[in-house]
Structure formats: C-alpha cells, structure tokens
Amino acid sequence: MRHTASQASADVGHQTETHPQDREPRQDWDEDLVPSRSGRTRRPEPDCPVEAALAAISGRWTTLLLRELMGGPRGFTELRALLPELSAKVLSERLRSLRERGLVTVERQRGFPVRTRYALTEAGLALRPLLIELYATGEALLRLTATEAPPGPPPVRRPPAD
Amino acid sequence: MRHTASQASADVGHQTETHPQDREPRQDWDEDLVPSRSGRTRRPEPDCPVEAALAAISGRWTTLLLRELMGGPRGFTELRALLPELSAKVLSERLRSLRERGLVTVERQRGFPVRTRYALTEAGLALRPLLIELYATGEALLRLTATEAPPGPPPVRRPPAD
DNA sequence: CGGAATCCTATCGGATACTG
DNA sequence: CAGTATCCGATAGGATTCCG
Numbered sequence: 373m374r375h376t377a378s379q380a381s382a383d384v385g386h387q388t389e390t391h392p393q394d395r396e397p398r399q400d401w402d403e404d405l406v407p408s409r410s411g412r413t414r415r416p417e418p419d420c421p422v423e424a425a426l427a428a429i430s431g432r433w434t435t436l437l438l439r440e441l442m443g444g445p446r447g448f449t450e451l452r453a454l455l456p457e458l459s460a461k462v463l464s465e466r467l468r469s470l471r472e473r474g475l476v477t478v479e480r481q482r483g484f485p486v487r488t489r490y491a492l493t494e495a496g497l498a499l500r501p502l503l504i505e506l507y508a509t510g511e512a513l514l515r516l517t518a519t520e521a522p523p524g525p526p527p528v529r530r531p532p533a534d
Numbered sequence: 535m536r537h538t539a540s541q542a543s544a545d546v547g548h549q550t551e552t553h554p555q556d557r558e559p560r561q562d563w564d565e566d567l568v569p570s571r572s573g574r575t576r577r578p579e580p581d582c583p584v585e586a587a588l589a590a591i592s593g594r595w596t597t598l599l600l601r602e603l604m605g606g607p608r609g610f611t612e613l614r615a616l617l618p619e620l621s622a623k624v625l626s627e628r629l630r631s632l633r634e635r636g637l638v639t640v641e642r643q644r645g646f647p648v649r650t651r652y653a654l655t656e657a658g659l660a661l662r663p664l665l666i667e668l669y670a671t672g673e674a675l676l677r678l679t680a681t682e683a684p685p686g687p688p689p690v691r692r693p694p695a696d
Numbered sequence: 697c698g699g700a701a702t703c704c705t706a707t708c709g710g711a712t713a714c715t716g
Numbered sequence: 717c718a719g720t721a722t723c724c725g726a727t728a729g730g731a732t733t734c735c736g
Contacts, residue, residue, distance in 0.1 A: 406601065410676075421669045454576065458577075459709080460720090461709080473679065508663075511572075513590055516660060647698085648699090650698065
C-alpha cells in the first residue's frame with residue numbers, strides 16, 4: 373500500500389477550516405482500491421471482481437456454511453447438525469448456488485443409505501482469505517463502533533434525551 | 535497461518551477410499567478462521583464479527599458508494615453524479631444506514647444552496663482492507679471459475695452436444 | 697440542492713409437508 | 717439419508733412525486 377490514510381477524516385466532529393475550493397481535480401483511480409479496469413465501474417456489474425466476491429458469499433447462512441466446509445467435506449445431515457437452525461430448504465439452496473458457481477462439488481455414494489459429501493473446490497478454498505478478512509474487519513468495527521464511542525477520548529456519556 | 539490447505543479437496547471427482555469411519559472427533563475450532571469466541575456461533579448473530587462486517591457492506595450499491603467515499607468527502611449530488619444509476623432514495627437509505635452504523639458522518643453547510651458532505655469515519659476507513667480483499671478474491675474467483683474450467687489440465691473443449 | 701414519502705414488484709428465507 | 721415442493725410473510729430496492 374502506498375498512500376494509506378491520506379485525506380482521512382480522522383478529525384470528524386467539527387470541520388477544521390473547510391475551504392470550499394480545496395477539491396483536487398480527481399487525479400485518477402485509487403490503484404489500491406481499484407487495481408484493474410474491471411473494477412472501475414459505476415454500477416454493480418457482475419464482472420466487477422467485488423461483485424463476484426459478494427455474490428459468492430451472498431445470502432444468509434452462506435458464510436457460516438462456508439466456514440464449516442473449510443474444515444473439510446461434509447454431508448448434508450452433518451451440515452444440518454452443525455447449523456441446526458438452518459432449514460433443509462435454505463441449506464439445499466445454498467449448496468446448489470455454491471455448486472453452480474463452481475465453489476463446491478458434491479459426490480454421492482449410492483447404496484444404503486445414500487451418503488453425500490460436499491467439498492470446496494479450489495475456487496471455494498479461495499474464499500478463505502476473504503472470510504478471515506471479514507472476521508478481522510468485523511472485529512475492528514465492533515471495537516470502533518462500540519456504543520458509538522469515538523476513539524481516543526473517553527466516551528462522554530450522552531444523556532438519554534429522547 | 536499454520537496449516538493452510540490440509541484436507542483440501544483438490545482431488546475431487548471420485549472418492550479415494552471413503553472409509554465410513556474416518557471421521558475425526560472434531561478436534562477444535564480453526565484458529566485461522568475463527569480466532570475468538572464470538573465467531574464460534576451456529577447461526578447468524580449480529581455480534582459475530584463476520585456478520586458485523588457483512589452488515590456494513592450489505593445492500594446493493596454499498597461497496598461502490600464506499601469506494602467513492604474512500605476518495606474523500608463527497609456531496610449528495612456529487613455521489614449521484616459518480617453513480618448515475620443509483621436512485622436518490624437508495625442513496626439516501628445507504629447513507630443513513632452507514633451513518634447509523636457509525637461509518638459515515640455528515641456535515642451540512644447551511645446557506646445557499648445547501649451543501650452537504652459525507653465523509654468516512656475511522657470505522658468507515660477500517661473497511662478499506664475488506665474492499666481490497668473483496669477485489670482480490672473476486673479476481674481469483676473470476677479466474678478460477680472462468681468457463682467452469684478446472685485448473686491444471688488444458689480445458690478440453692466439450693462438443694456442443696445440447 | 698438534498699433529501700423524505702409513497703407505491704409497487706421481485707426476491708429472500710422460514711415453516712411445513714412430501715419423495716426417492 | 718438427502719433432498720424437493722409449496723405456501724407465505726417480510727424486506728429490498730426501483731420509480732415517481734413532493735418538500736424545505
């Protein structure tokens with residue numbers, strides 16, 4: 373990373389000077405944030421990498437399901453046991469969606485009883501760093517936005533004036 | 535990271551032996567994936583860090599909006615110009631949601647015409663690594679799942695037998 | 697300029713029941 | 717065991733209109 377927190381609004385709360393003419397002429401795309409052309413879009417296009425990643429983890433339960441699959445192949449009922457409040461319908465939908473996206477494969481052992489194993493593909497495993505980053509970012513958010521407290525100074529207790 | 539791709543199902547396609555009793559007794563939680571207790575949940579709870587991060591970027595247009603705000607404070611109409619297909623209603627909703635989550639602040643210059651500037655807070659800036667990871671992961675996905683081609687061997691062109 | 701209010705439709709996801 | 721089928725309430729989000 374190159375220019376990490378350049379125009380960071382760390383001093384939010386009241387403006388410092390607010391010169392109305394300090395706007396720079398929009399030099400270029402942020403190479404950190406948007407390294408390739410496919411990300412320089414003005415709307416949610418499916419070929420934008422960010423949208424592709426979002427689509428992969430979209431839907432309730434999906435990240436939890438992926439977390440379980442990261443531990444190795446799992447059967448249908450096994451997944452139901454690991455996520456007891458996830459209904460069979462939604463689990464089925466999620467697994468099919470992940471299959472259609474090439475993130476999960478399934479192999480069925482015929483015989484009795486029918487045994488199925490869902491496993492992540494290489495593409496599915498590629499989601500691991502994203503899950504880790506989601507976790508890390510989420511922890512940072514929970515810390516930074518705990519009780520709305522602004523970072524640094526001790527949290528002035530605002531009176532319940534509602 | 536410690537045991538990166540241990541039980542990775544890279545050889546999917548046909549089972550190797552499939553002993554029905556090879557299930558390990560579920561040793562522990564993956565410390566890479568779920569480092570703290572708040573992530574060891576069996577359902578989408580809002581205090582799970584992953585859910586917190588997902589909530590922050592949830593909703594159509596949100597990541598694009600965050601991308602624009604990463605470039606510095608922006609006004610309402612300015613954002614509309616940057617994302618022309620985003621309706622005023624949804625933009626307003628997104629900005630309010632981000633404000634309520636403590637990710638964005640707004641300052642209004644009263645006078646004429648009314649000027650408003652939306653800026654990321656420190657918590658909002660904390661989303662930057664996540665956006666970058668979303669981009670990187672998305673690029674990996676688009677590469678790995680391009681035309682469903684399995685990685686490694688050259689893509690045998692399947693005849694159009696439909 | 698910077699929004700809020702309304703309306704309307706499509707999709708999501710939970711509950712339940714049924715099948716191979 | 718491993719799903720699918722059906723119903724149904726709740727949002728999401730786009731279009732349009734109105735307001736300070």
